Amino acid sequence: MKKLPICTYRISLYLVFYVLFSPWLTEMVLADTRIKIEVMLRNGAFQSSVKGVVTNKEGEPLMGVTVQVASSKRGTITDLDGSFHIQANPNDSLIFSALGFRAQTVVVSGQKQIHVQLEEDVTQLDEVVLNAGYYTVSEKERTGNIAVIKAAVMEKQPVGNPLAAMQGHLSGVNIVQNTGVPGGSFEIAVRGRNFINGVSDPLFIVDGVPFGSQSLAASRVSSEIIGGGISPLNAINPNDIESIEVLKDADATAIYGSRAANGVVLITTKKGKSGKTRFDAHLSTSLGRASHFLDLMDTQQYLEIRMEGIANDGLADLLENPVFDFFWPDIKSWDNDRYTDWQQELIGGTAYRNNAQLSVSGGSVGTQFLVSGAYQKETTVFPGDANYRKANIHGNVNHRSENERFRMNFSTSYTHEDNRLPGADFTLKAYSLEPNAPAVYDDEGNLNWENNSWDNPLAALEENFEARINTLISNMLISYAIWPNLELKSSMGFTSYRLDTHRAMPSSARNPSLGLTPQNYSNLTTNASQRESWIVEPQLNWRERWNNFSLDMLVGTTFQQETTQQLVIRGRGFPNNELVHNLATAETLEIISDVDSEYRYSAVFGRINLNLSGRYILNLTGRRDGSSRFGPGKQFGNFGAVGLAWVFSEEPIFGESSLLSFGKLRGSYGTTGSDNIGDYRFLDTYTVSGDEYDGTTILEPTGIFNPQFGWESNRKLETAMELGFFKDRLLINTSWYRNRSSNQLVGIPLAATTGFPELRGNFDAVVENSGLEVDLRSVNVRSKGFKWSTNFNLTVPKNKLVAFDGLESSTFSNRYIIGQPLTIVKLYHALGVDTQTGIYQFEDYDGDGNISSSGDLEWVEDLAPKFYGGLGNSLTFGNVTLDVFFQFKKQKAYNTLRFDATPGFKGNVPVELFDRWQQPGDENPIQRASSGFTTVEDLGSYQQRSNAAVSDASFIRLRNISLNYKVPTFDNGLDVNVYLQGQNLWTLTDYTGPDPERPNNTRLPPLRQLTLGLQISF
Structure with missing residues (x-):
């Protein structure tokens, strides 16, 4: 056989190789080409500039709309005039999204100019993100x-x-303003x-940093004028x-955990947004x-009642005897025709x-x-x-790396307050001042003492109260995505008050x-x-999704100090009144209180x-806490909860045409606790009394060692239903809750012979709070x-003492009754x-023929609201x-009889006391007048x-009204708003006292306010 040339073999081999491997080679070459193209696309080799404007259906520009390229994480935000500018490939899609509007996807298709109109969405529950503290959750999927x-x-x-801005707006949250003084x-x-005892304030957290809401004011310095304390908030x-x-x-x-028995209030401050630099005045x-x-x-x-009482x-x-004129100057010395509306x-x-206020904000996509x-x-x-001045500065920087793995957020605020008030509340x-009392100033402009016959109220202006407050709150949050679904972050904060x-x-x-x-x-x-206080909280968050199933895990730790x-200090004995503000010139100094405490958590x-x-x-959550406020063996406590939710509107039975657009059943059960009982309360404690014995400073005992001092516990149960109708134009949320607090830390007063004021320890007492909450939102x-x-909210609360062994x-027997609320008063x-004697009559419960506090204080009234809302x-x-x-x-409260019930005493009283008994047979509601000078x-x-x-x-109050006008401007980059606001303008009530919400005759009620304002943004 004749051999073929060697070249023929080579050609045949090439043909066989090509037939067998060419598809694989072709795919490899194409894949390599695709990779190169994708790299070039990512680097913008084939991208072009796309510009446009985003408006609503009325043609008004929308600022802050997120514009994102669907094939990448690249995005931008629209400016004040709704304009945007982004790099995209000809075949890319742009996703436009904004809170309150339906997301819209637009294919670029080689367009250079794109105009988008977004349709309003009533709620978009998926996009309403709530801050839950350590994590965020959409309103639709929240279980709590x-x-x-x-x-x-x-x-x-x-x-x-x-707190004033929150009044009435949130179900389950009852806020009362103690005074109208700034x-x-x-x-x-x-x-x-x-x-039973202890603080009822919730835990306040500002930008992730716990913030103490308890006042550090001293009662001997400021309680009278400031209304019980100075709010750090x-x-x-x-x-x-x-x-x-x-x-x-x-x-x-x-x-x-242990800090959440009374709830948690999360305050999130404003942050910058990417876009052009924006100035707001x-x-x-x-x-x-x-x-x-x-x-x-x-x-x-007034004079008629006074004379009648005498x-x-x-x-x-005696009224005719000049020797006794000093008893009743209002009758004998003062002008009986004078009237002053005090x-x-x-x-x-x-x-x-x-x-x-002036603010500047802006930045790029990566840094704001x-x-x-x-x-x-x-x-x-x-x-x-008197005046109150406050100056504050707030700053925030938010940064993320180009690959979005590293994120950093830093926020800080500093506030200086200077509060200068008179020495007393004039309310x-x-x-109570007599209507015919003398003029406050004499003819020469000096304080008028009217021959030393009265205490001139304006003498309190000679006294002086001043509070200077400096507050610093700072927080830094750093996070790094180790993998796309694994994030390591740490929150660090510092506060100084x-x-x-x-x-x-x-x-x-x-x-x-x-x-x-x-x-x-x-x-x-x-x-x-x-x-x-400083706090550090390292955290690790892992998220994973498999088809229709997702898992979110968070673990972290807290270190706080x-x-x-x-x-x-009180100084006494000054050379003259001009030096009264200089403690160095005081003759004696007395240390009233000297506290230096440390709390570790x-x-x-x-x-x-x-x-x-x-x-x-x-949703499963848990926490193990350790607190220095408890003794050995009692310092740690475990807390946790389980939350369940069923979004039944996602079931196939509910279609697009259903009236029910959203429906969810949820429930939760778990435990929280409280260590908010002060420092060192489990130890033997002493204080310097300020007194001396034979030249030696005296120490007074204030606490007894109790090694069994432990955590208070609060068990919370809740069931709720959330419904949305007509594409969520009507949302109704209804919740029923029951909280039971046990292992109560109670201070039991001790007899003076023990040398200690009280013994604080855990007692087998249970307090229950239950109620119904309804929230309604509608777009009419x-x-x-x-x-x-x-918007409408309603809370129907119920409180009762379930058990107290x-x-x-105990010494609490005259204050509490098992089965009754803690807010009761015994009367x-x-x-x-x-009708014959003209004297008040009362029921003799114990039948001993006398009216006394030991056996006849049996009438019970509850002063807590029956329901409240907005x-x-x-x-x-x-x-x-x-x-x-x-x-x-809907509530009851003390009326003016709580402060004055007998007419005829020196000092003015409400006119309702004029309807008094005068002679046998009278059936008037007020007893006979009395001068107050005898034992009658x-x-x-x-x-x-x-x-x-x-x-x-009970009352209905016009808490707030606001009228805002957006001024039309030729320059789209300029926004001007003029507004008129009113606060506490009108109250419908049958209550005759100073204020139905704060019925206290000694403090100034909250003021009625009217505000005119201007906002300019450019």
């Missing part, structure tokens, strides 16, 4: 109870404290009072807040007046508040910043030049007839307090969240020229006025927006502690 108030609502209220305190309770500017979330049930709070001025005056007696009524006591003859004179002034500064000055309704004097107060009381503030001098009376009390110092916490098809959700009208939405034999049962409506007509919010409460039977003090002194104090 989280109430939220946004900046848009707070900005419409002329208030200086975040810088005063508030009371807040989330789902009621859980503990005054340092947080409401205009700097983006949102406030309140965590209420076990699922939401258990991850905070905010100017406002407010006028404030006392919201209500009491109906008091005029001069003729006659009833058999002292008419409410108008002492609390009838106008308070002015001026507020200015915000810096804002604000200044506020507020006066009071009192006479004099009590305004209610410094309070310096003093109260100067010169002898010139007292009646000269007392013979007081700077050497024997003038005194100065100072309080220097500081609280510093807090130190508190307080030094209260550590914890390990975790969360596991399982989500199946977006329908079935399981949504058209091109008119929008109308409504040995209550009947005498008033039976009216005896109703708000927002209406927009073109460029005009009107917001109206009403707050309501007078049961007025019993009437003040009877059920007659309690009446209905």
Whole structure:
């Protein structure tokens, strides 16, 4: 056989190789080519510039819309005029999304200009992200109870404290303002009072940093004028807040363990947004007046009652004897035709508040910043030049790396407050000063003492109270994505709260007839307090998704330390009143309080969240806490919760045409705790009394060692249903809860012979809070020229003492009853006025023939609200927006009889006491008049502690109204808003006291305020 040439073999081999391997080679070459093309695409080799504008259906530009390239993580945000600029491939798709609008995807298709109109979405529950503290969750998929108030609502209220902005807006959150004096305190309770003793305040966290809400004010320095304390939350500017979330049930709070028994309040401040640098200026001025005056007696009524009381006591003859004129100067010395409206004179002034704020924000997609500064000055309704000034600066920097693995957020705020007030609240004097009292100044402009016959109320202006407060809050959050689904992060925070107060009381503030001098009376009390805290919280978060199943795991640890110092010193005996502010010139110095304490806290916490098809959700949270506030063997506690949710509207039975657009059943159960009982309470403690014995300083015992001192526990149970109708235009959330607090830390008072004031320990007492909460949101009208939405919330709470072993034999037997709320008061049962004697009558419960506190205080009244809530409506007509919010409460409270029940005493009283008994047979509700100078039977003090002194104090209050006008401008980059706001403008109530929400005759009620403001953005 003839051999073929060698070249023929080679050609044949090549053909076989080509036939067998060419598809693989072709694929390899194509794959390599694709990789190169993808790299080139990522590097922008084939990309072009795409510009455009995003508007709503009315053609108004939308700022802050996220524009993202679907094939990458690259994105941008629209500017003030709705414009955007981004690099994209010809075949890419752009995703446009913004809160409150339906997301829209647009294919570039080689276009250079794209105009997009976004349609409004009523709620978009998937995109409403709630801050749950250590994690975030969409409103649709949350398993816990989280109430939220946004900046848009707070900005419409002329208030200086975040708690004031929250009043009435959140179900399950009851907030009461203690005083109308600027810088005063508030009371807040989330789902009621859980503990017999101790603090009811929730845990406050500002940008991830725990912030102490308890005042460091000393009672001997400031309690009278400031209303029980100075709220540290005054340092947080409401205009700097983006949102406030309140965590209420076990699922939401258990991850905070021992600090969450009373709920958690999360305050998130504003952050910068990418885009052009934006300047925002905010100017406002407010006028404030006392919201209500009491109906008091005029001069003729007052003198008639006074003379009648003197006659009833058999002292008419002494009235004619000049020797006894000093007993009744209001009758014998003062002008009986004179009348002064002391409410108008002492609390009838106008308070002015001026507020200015400027902020700068902006940045790129990777780095955003915000810096804002604000200044506020507020006066009071009192006479004099008292004022409150506050200046604060807030800054935030947010950065993420180009590959989005590294993220950093730093926020800080610093606030300086200077509160200068008179030495006393004039409110009590305004209610009680005689209507014919002399003029406050004589003809020469000096304080008029009218021959030393009265205490001139304006002498309190000679006294001085001042509080200087410096607050620093800073936080840094650093995170790094080790893998796409594994993130390591750490939160680090530091807070410093410094309070310096003093109260100067010169002898010139007292009646000269007392013979007081700077050497024997003038005194100065100072309080220097500081609280510093640092916290570090490393965390590891892992997320994974498999088809319809997702898993989210979080584990972290907490290290926190807090130190508190307080030094209260009183100086006495000054050379003269001009030196009363200089402690170095005092003759004697007395240390009232010297506190130096340290609190250490550590914890390990975790969360596991399982989500199946977006329908079935399981959330597990847990925490193990360690606190230095408990003794050996009792320092650690375990807390945890389970939350379940079924989004049944995702089931196939509910289609697109269903009226029910959203439906969810959820429930939770778990435990939280409390260590908010002060430092070193389990140890033997002593204090320096300030007294001496034979030249030796005396130590007084204040606490007894108790090694069994342990955690308080709070078990929380909740079930809830959330419904949405008409594509979520109507949302209704209903929750039922029951919290049971046990292992109560109670201070049992001890007999004085023991040498100790009380024994604090855990007692087998159980307090239960249960209730129903309803939240409703609706979009009633949504058209091109008119929008109308409504918000409504209702809370029906119930509190009771379930168990307390040995209550009947304890010192608490006169305060609490098993089965009754902790908020009850025990009173005498008033039976009216005896028609023959004209004296108040009361039920003799123990049948011993006498009325006494030991056996006849058996009438029970509950002073807690039966229900409370709020109703708000927002209406927009073109460029005009009107917001109206009403707050309501159903409750009882002490009326004016609590403070005055017997007519005829020296000092003015409400005119209702004029309807008194005068002769046998009269059936008037007020007993006979009395001068108060004799031992004639007078049961007025019993009437003040009877059920007659309690009446209905329900109210509906126009808490806030806001009218905003957006001024049309030719320059699209300029936004101008003019607004008029009112706070506490009108109250519908049958209550006749100073204020139904804070019925206290000794403190100034919250003011009625009207604010005019201007906002400019460019």
